[in-house]
Amino acid sequence: MQTTVNRLPRNLIIVIALGVLVLVASSMIPAGFFTWLWDRLNVFATVFLGIFVEAVPYLLLGTFASGLVEVFVDRDQMSKWVSNRPAAAAVSGAFMGMLFPVCECGVVPLTRRLFRKGLPLSAGISFLLAAPVLNPIVIFSTASAFGWGQMLFWRFAVSLVIAVVVGLIFSVEQDAGNILRPVLSDHEHDHIHAVAGDSATEKVRKALLITVDEFFDMGRYLILGSMLSAGLQTFIPQSALLAVGSGPILSVLVMLLLAILLSICSTVDSFVALGFVNTFSFGSILSFLVFGPMVDIKSVMMYLQVFKRRAVFYIVVIPFMMSLLTGLIFNYLVR
Amino acid sequence: MPTRMIRSFQGLLLLGLSIFFAAKAANGQLTWYINARFVPLTIFGIVFLAVLAQTVFTDIRRSRKQEQEDHDHDHHHEHEHAPASGNLWVMLVPLAIGILIPARPLDSAAFSTKGFSTSAPLISSDSSARIFETESEERNILDWLKLFNFEEDVTQFVGQSASVVGFVYFNDDLEADQFYVSRFVVSCCAADGFAIAMPVQWGEALTLEQDSWVLVKGSIESITLDGNRVPMIVAESVQSVPAPDQPYLFP
Numbered sequence: 339m340q341t342t343v344n345r346l347p348r349n350l351i352i353v354i355a356l357g358v359l360v361l362v363a364s365s366m367i368p369a370g371f372f373t374w375l376w377d378r379l380n381v382f383a384t385v386f387l388g389i390f391v392e393a394v395p396y397l398l399l400g401t402f403a404s405g406l407v408e409v410f411v412d413r414d415q416m417s418k419w420v421s422n423r424p425a426a427a428a429v430s431g432a433f434m435g436m437l438f439p440v441c442e443c444g445v446v447p448l449t450r451r452l453f454r455k456g457l458p459l460s461a462g463i464s465f466l467l468a469a470p471v472l473n474p475i476v477i478f479s480t481a482s483a484f485g486w487g488q489m490l491f492w493r494f495a496v497s498l499v500i501a502v503v504v505g506l507i508f509s510v511e512q513d514a515g516n517i518l519r520p521v522l523s524d525h526e527h528d529h530i531h532a533v534a535g536d537s538a539t540e541k542v543r544k545a546l547l548i549t550v551d552e553f554f555d556m557g558r559y560l561i562l563g564s565m566l567s568a569g570l571q572t573f574i575p576q577s578a579l580l581a582v583g584s585g586p587i588l589s590v591l592v593m594l595l596l597a598i599l600l601s602i603c604s605t606v607d608s609f610v611a612l613g614f615v616n617t618f619s620f621g622s623i624l625s626f627l628v629f630g631p632m633v634d635i636k637s638v639m640m641y642l643q644v645f646k647r648r649a650v651f652y653i654v655v656i657p658f659m660m661s662l663l664t665g666l667i668f669n670y671l672v673r
Numbered sequence: 674m675p676t677r678m679i680r681s682f683q684g685l686l687l688l689g690l691s692i693f694f695a696a697k698a699a700n701g702q703l704t705w706y707i708n709a710r711f712v713p714l715t716i717f718g719i720v721f722l723a724v725l726a727q728t729v730f731t732d733i734r735r736s737r738k739q740e741q742e743d744h745d746h747d748h749h750h751e752h753e754h755a756p757a758s759g760n761l762w763v764m765l766v767p768l769a770i771g772i773l774i775p776a777r778p779l780d781s782a783a784f785s786t787k788g789f790s791t792s793a794p795l796i797s798s799d800s801s802a803r804i805f806e807t808e809s810e811e812r813n814i815l816d817w818l819k820l821f822n823f824e825e826d827v828t829q830f831v832g833q834s835a836s837v838v839g840f841v842y843f844n845d846d847l848e849a850d851q852f853y854v855s856r857f858v859v860s861c862c863a864a865d866g867f868a869i870a871m872p873v874q875w876g877e878a879l880t881l882e883q884d885s886w887v888l889v890k891g892s893i894e895s896i897t898l899d900g901n902r903v904p905m906i907v908a909e910s911v912q913s914v915p916a917p918d919q920p921y922l923f924p
Contacts, residue, residue, distance in 0.1 A: 380777045381779065381783045381786070383771075383774040383776075384776075384778065384779055384783075384863045387706045387770065387863070388706040388862035388866075389864045391703070391707055391862065392864075394718050394722075395721075398718055398721050398725075543728060547728060547729070550683055550687065554686075554761055562763070571787075571864065574786065575786045575787075575788065576787055576788055580788075600864055600865060602864055603861060603862075606708075606865075609860035610860050610865040612860075612924075
């Protein structure tokens with residue numbers, strides 16, 4: 339009893355002391371600080387919502403594709419379609435993007451679903467890395483930015499090589515359980531099973547429910563990733579990054595970092611890359627266009643949901659090294 | 674959280690997102706965030722989110738009905754299974770940011786991190802011929818910068834009359850009677866937005882306010898800024914105008 343009586347005034351004193359401290363501190367803050375903070379907050383909100391609004395339709399399409407695969411494709415069909423030999427599987431996985439035109443937001447849930455339908459690891463990994471580039475939409479948008487020329491050709495050739503190589507590396511691992519995270523949904527949410535006798539509408543209804551679950555499951559990583567990216571863009575001046583970026587090695591590194599930082603959708607990144615044509619070498623822009631669709635802040639967030647940490651490490655680092663190498667080869671040898 | 678509550682929460686969030694996007698589309702603010710070319714995609718998103726919400730609500734109703742007659746048959750079990758629970762709250766973040774922070778397109782506040790440029794590359798699908806054919810007074814800031822960036826001989830443009838809309842930006846590297854008229858160029862979404870600017874010479878430049886929107890009319894002059902040829906407008910008039918519906922230019 340006594341302690342409560344004693345504590346009350348003490349709390350009051352602390353509150354008053356804190357209040358005074360805040361007042362003193364705020365009077366010491368330069369006058370422009372709050373407008374500065376408010377401006378930063380506004381830029382953050384606009385950039386964040388920009389990425390989010392842009393990405394949501396693609397995420398919806400990707401999760402819906404995943405829902406449809408769950409209900410309409412069964413494991414037997416999958417093994418008929420995709421070869422079990424690693425090389426063939428990796429190559430065919432890389433080209434599957436031509437059938438499922440998804441960008442890097444949509445590809446993650448779809449890949450996870452395909453794995454559960456028995457897609458071989460090598461095919462899934464190369465699909466994951468290649469599909470955001472090797473698809474009709476991105477071919478068209480790259481062509482309309484750079485024309486039907488070298489940039490287009492090398493972008494697709496290099497992406498294909500990297501995707502297949504990483505796919506093959508993963509095919510060494512026989513046990514998918516070492517690569518994929520145990521799908522928590524096995525117990526928690528994936529109980530919306532297709533039943534053989536379901537009518538088409540019933541199947542679509544189930545596909546939609548799966549879409550909902552996956553949209554929330556992946557959406558939260560999209561949101562965290564977009565916030566991180568928007569935050570970095572709000573506080574780190576791009577000019578500082580670009581100022582560092584001359585020289586054949588640094589320019590490639592800067593463009594790779596920018597690809598991670600910007601987190602823009604692969605369907606339009608070529609228009610953004612175009613803005614750097616005057617200041618950056620062919621090799622560094624090529625590496626931006628190859629690496630950006632494979633790895634950026636938001637896609638890494640989503641990868642962590644599907645793969646174990648060690649696997650994500652390889653999925654990020656191998657393409658990084660290979661893109662860097664590509665940039666350097668072009669900077670030193672070709673130009 | 675019980676399954677049905679999670680489902681209801683999901684349904685409400687989907688509906689909320691759909692309404693939020695629809696409101697942005699209705700008041701024209703979508704293009705403050707994304708390139709106008711992607712608006713149809715967002716419209717699809719609005720419809721699809723609403724369809725998903727409807728599916729979820731129907732599912733709740735069905736599971737409630739099923740529960741009542743569940744004692745004798747139990748084959749489907751859909752209602753028992755908790756969907757991915759927990760972090761639904763994260764979905765509230767974009768709604769909160771969109772509602773609590775007043776919408777404001779990118780402006781000179783973003784210059785400190787995004788920087789701005791007085792030149793712009795020509796993309797291969799637009800020919801300089803198209804910009805040439807455009808009446809000089811119809812060209813926007815982006816067109817002018819592209820022309821100056823692309824053409825070898827820019828003297829042909831000197832003296833042409835120009836009429837461009839943009840917001841005012843003051844910068845130390847200009848004279849007292851000069852200011853920049855600026856626009857953001859957005860290819861995809863606000864994340865890739867970058868500012869472009871044309872210097873303007875005008876005797877009453879100091880009466881203008883930073884970030885206010887103006888219509889600048891005058892004639893083109895070629896000047897050198899940081900070693901680049903840049904088009905400058907020698908202004909005959911500078912009128913203040915309301916902010917355009919689409920604050921950005923789309924390449």
